[in-house]
Amino acid sequence: MILSIEGLTVALPPGADRRHAIEDISLTVAQGEILCVVGESGSGKSITANAVMGLLPKNLPLRAGRMLLDGIDLRAQSPEAMRQLRGRRMAMIFQEPMTALNPLMKVGDQIGEALSVHGVAERGRVVELLAAVNLPDPAAIARSHPFRLSGGQRQRVMIAMALALEPALLIADEPTTALDVTTQMQILRLIRDIQQRRGTGVLFITHDFGVVAEIADRVAVMQHGRIVEQGLATDILNHPQHPYTQALIRAVPGFPKGGGASVERGPPLLQVSGVEKTYRRGGWFSASTVVRAVHDADFTLTRGETLGLVGESGSGKSTLARCVVRLVTPEKGEILFHGDDLRPLSRAAMKPYRRRVQMIFQDPYASLNPRKKVGEIIAEGPITHGTPRAEAWARAETLLATVRLDPSAMDRFPHEFSGGQRQRIGIARALAMQPELLIADEPVSALDVSVQAEVLALLAEIRTRENLTMLFITHDLRVAAQVCDRIAVMQRGAIVEQGPVGQVFARPAHPYTQQLLDSIPGRAWTPPDLGEVA
Amino acid sequence: MRDFWARFSRNRGAVVGLVILVLVMLMAALAPVIFPGTPWDMAAAPFLPPGEMGMLLGSDSLGRDVASGIAHGARVSLMVGAVSTVAALGIGVTLGAIAGYAGGWVDDALMRFTEFFQTIPSFILAILLVAIFSPSIASIVFAIAIVSWPPVARVVRAEFLGLRSREFVQAAECLGKSRIAIMVGDILPNALSPIVVLASLMVATAILLESALSFLGLGDPNLMTWGFLIGSGRSVIRLAWWMSVFPGVAIFLTVLALNLVGEGLSDALNPRLARGRA
Numbered sequence: 001m002i003l004s005i006e007g008l009t010v011a012l013p014p015g016a017d018r019r020h021a022i023e024d025i026s027l028t029v030a031q032g033e034i035l036c037v038v039g040e041s042g043s044g045k046s047i048t049a050n051a052v053m054g055l056l057p058k059n060l061p062l063r064a065g066r067m068l069l070d071g072i073d074l075r076a077q078s079p080e081a082m083r084q085l086r087g088r089r090m091a092m093i094f095q096e097p098m099t100a101l102n103p104l105m106k107v108g109d110q111i112g113e114a115l116s117v118h119g120v121a122e123r124g125r126v127v128e129l130l131a132a133v134n135l136p137d138p139a140a141i142a143r144s145h146p147f148r149l150s151g152g153q154r155q156r157v158m159i160a161m162a163l164a165l166e167p168a169l170l171i172a173d174e175p176t177t178a179l180d181v182t183t184q185m186q187i188l189r190l191i192r193d194i195q196q197r198r199g200t201g202v203l204f205i206t207h208d209f210g211v212v213a214e215i216a217d218r219v220a221v222m223q224h225g226r227i228v229e230q231g232l233a234t235d236i237l238n239h240p241q242h243p244y245t246q247a248l249i250r251a252v253p254g255f256p257k258g259g260g261a262s263v264e265r266g267p268p269l270l271q272v273s274g275v276e277k278t279y280r281r282g283g284w285f286s287a288s289t290v291v292r293a294v295h296d297a298d299f300t301l302t303r304g305e306t307l308g309l310v311g312e313s314g315s316g317k318s319t320l321a322r323c324v325v326r327l328v329t330p331e332k333g334e335i336l337f338h339g340d341d342l343r344p345l346s347r348a349a350m351k352p353y354r355r356r357v358q359m360i361f362q363d364p365y366a367s368l369n370p371r372k373k374v375g376e377i378i379a380e381g382p383i384t385h386g387t388p389r390a391e392a393w394a395r396a397e398t399l400l401a402t403v404r405l406d407p408s409a410m411d412r413f414p415h416e417f418s419g420g421q422r423q424r425i426g427i428a429r430a431l432a433m434q435p436e437l438l439i440a441d442e443p444v445s446a447l448d449v450s451v452q453a454e455v456l457a458l459l460a461e462i463r464t465r466e467n468l469t470m471l472f473i474t475h476d477l478r479v480a481a482q483v484c485d486r487i488a489v490m491q492r493g494a495i496v497e498q499g500p501v502g503q504v505f506a507r508p509a510h511p512y513t514q515q516l517l518d519s520i521p522g523r524a525w526t527p528p529d530l531g532e533v534a
Numbered sequence: 535m536r537d538f539w540a541r542f543s544r545n546r547g548a549v550v551g552l553v554i555l556v557l558v559m560l561m562a563a564l565a566p567v568i569f570p571g572t573p574w575d576m577a578a579a580p581f582l583p584p585g586e587m588g589m590l591l592g593s594d595s596l597g598r599d600v601a602s603g604i605a606h607g608a609r610v611s612l613m614v615g616a617v618s619t620v621a622a623l624g625i626g627v628t629l630g631a632i633a634g635y636a637g638g639w640v641d642d643a644l645m646r647f648t649e650f651f652q653t654i655p656s657f658i659l660a661i662l663l664v665a666i667f668s669p670s671i672a673s674i675v676f677a678i679a680i681v682s683w684p685p686v687a688r689v690v691r692a693e694f695l696g697l698r699s700r701e702f703v704q705a706a707e708c709l710g711k712s713r714i715a716i717m718v719g720d721i722l723p724n725a726l727s728p729i730v731v732l733a734s735l736m737v738a739t740a741i742l743l744e745s746a747l748s749f750l751g752l753g754d755p756n757l758m759t760w761g762f763l764i765g766s767g768r769s770v771i772r773l774a775w776w777m778s779v780f781p782g783v784a785i786f787l788t789v790l791a792l793n794l795v796g797e798g799l800s801d802a803l804n805p806r807l808a809r810g811r812a
Contacts, residue, residue, distance in 0.1 A: 322704075325708050327704050350710070354709060361701040363701055366701040369724070370724065371723040372720075380711070381709035381710070384712075429709075433709065
């Protein structure tokens with residue numbers, strides 16, 4: 001055993017919603033094994049990792065338990081001895097590669113520093129390490145500053161740094177959450193590869209069951225600071241025992257089974273053709289850089305259908321969606337809504353169409369005005385369009401019921417609600433306008449899996465009841481497969497492939513689509529059919 | 535609200551400042567009761583030191599009561615501070631909001647206009663304006679407002695620039711709200727904290743500016759102000775120190791109080807930026 005934890009308990013400061021951040025945690029990591037700790041936000045999985053590293057903040061005192069790293073009792077170590085152990089015997093990779101590196105220091109120097117604080121000569125080692133994490137031209141990378149590297153490259157640098165002293169235990173705290181799917185796959189393969197080559201034990205923290213299916217040997221599921229289920233990955237993924245694990249796995253969207261039954265196509269509701277949006281940056285005297293955010297992205301939406309716009313960050317999918325609601329004005333092209341071109345309309349001329357095209361935003365914490373009460377947030381749209389105040393308020397109350405929130409929510413402020421509840425408020429705000437076309441920009445990507453499943457179910461229900469047409473933007477192909485009738489794949493501002501979901505998934509025509517599909521973590525794993533909630 | 539008060543009162547200096555400020559306001563409000571009649575009347579022999587013949591803070595070269603002058607002067611000083619700050623906020627918030635929300639060439643034009651005002655030394659400009667429009671309470675307030683709005687415009691613009699790309703503002707755009715409704719209803723309430731803090735400090739600056747103008751003899755000749763009291767006492771400062779010192783102390787305490795309150799407001803409104811205070 002490289003790491004064994006017994007009965008670990010960490011207290012929360014008084015006044016928190018529960019007494020212990022983590023309670024009675026026992027787990028082990030063997031040599032050459034990947035243990036995935038899965039749980040939703042607030043389940044205490046990161047606290048567990050930080051406790052092992054000895055990085056707990058002062059207001060979270062360790063109350064009980066034993067932690068053995070290779071037989072060394074970690075709780076008995078002095079801070080100086082812990083510092084020696086960190087890096088030498090155990091190392092950590094963090095979620096956010098953008099902030100974990102010092103922006104003013106060259107990458108090579110940062111890795112060199114990690115070596116020299118532990119008294120190891122660095123010459124040659126740095127480049128060797130960068131090569132080991134499959135970075136192209138490691139010598140050049142070593143001389144670069146972090147801002148020159150992409151997110152995936154930075155995460156590789158972090159891994160190289162963590163591996164510098166060949167630790168026996170690697171702790172990875174959501175290392176791929178901030179990355180695009182294709183990059184995520186490369187990093188996951190890299191971690192798996194290194195762990196097999198060197199026999200490192202890995203404690204891998206994640207919220208994503210796809211990632212678990214991809215790399216885990218064993219799994220520990222955490223809820224409210226406790227481990228509710230622990231076992232071999234194949235057992236837990238295919239035969240979960242604990243109701244919470246079952247609920248989590250039930251919430252993972254599956255893949256479409258059908259071969260591509262195309263939806264019957266009526267008259268088009270929205271036709272987007274020849275739209276181009278280019279961003280120019282640069283001052284009066286410097287050469288401007290040009291970014292073609294959207295080009296060659298024609299698509300048509302038929303009444304009642306849902307089109308999924310998928311792609312990685314920077315592919316232009318959000319810009320395209322914002323062109324349709326005119327938050328961004330494209331330079332060229334036509335956006336025909338029921339045959340009327342929205343692109344050249346002035347602010348005033350656009351107003352009647354605002355009612356009919358509504359948008360749901362990505363970040364439930366940023367999309368609601370923190371100074372307004374929920375009732376006002378929902379009712380103000382219709383009031384702007386001339387609905388009498390009393391009627392708009394009455395309707396807002398009905399809508400709260402539709403999105404399954406208590407009517408008392410009307411008089412409360414957004415910060416009193418959880419992420420999922422806020423996203424429902426955002427949905428209610430869009431529905432208050434009784435739109436024909438709903439644009440959903442990554443509406444569930446900021447939410448936990450189980451909350452995500454609830455919001456998706458709500459959207460699906462509303463969509464069928466109101467016969468809404470929907471443009472659904474997402475980077476998550478599993479979600480797209482569950483929600484959409486048709487899918488359009490975007491890459492570098494252009495739609496490279498579109499077609500019915502089943503067809504795109506079964507027979508991707510474009511190499512990029514193929515690459516995206518191969519990058520879905522845990523592709524080989526089909527969530528077991530657990531039936532409905534008993 | 536109770537939260538806000540708890541955070542405000544954690545800063546002890548701010549509470550002291552608030553107490554001083556309330557006392558000064560009380561003094562201003564009760565001036566006609568404590569010292570009936572105008573402060574311009576001769577009440578005793580000239581050059582009486584403090585405490586003699588019922589003159590609490592002494593009398594001036596014409597036998598006027600200095601204490602009465604300070605109490606009545608408080609009304610004018612506070613009024614000038616408040617009114618000119620409101621006027622400056624009006625100009626600064628409007629221009630800053632438009633610049634920050636509209637962006638592009640509108641922003642460029644408005645900011646160059648603001649910089650034009652910022653490049654002129656504010657006190658010189660204030661003297662010039664008062665001299666041109668002849669000294670009166672209205673021209674003084676106008677001059678102070680004209681020289682103190684540019685910082686407001688810059689702060690408000692920066693806030694608006696940051697807030698307008700937030701999703702809740704985009705959501706308001708999607709609802710089809712008008713530009714003014716979005717600026718006033720959605721963005722401004724979220725930009726209020728720095729404006730409130732700035733305003734409390736501007737009142738202090740305005741009081742100082744008004745005193746400086748009165749000291750130079752550019753005050754409203756019909757109104758008793760603190761600056762006028764110091765100005766009239768300056769030539770006899772070796773003979774009658776109390777004529778300049780007590781109004782000076784009044785200005786000092788009021789400005790200090792406003793600054794302390796401003797700092798407390800800043801801590802209470804931006805708890806995360808509050809410096810570590812026991």
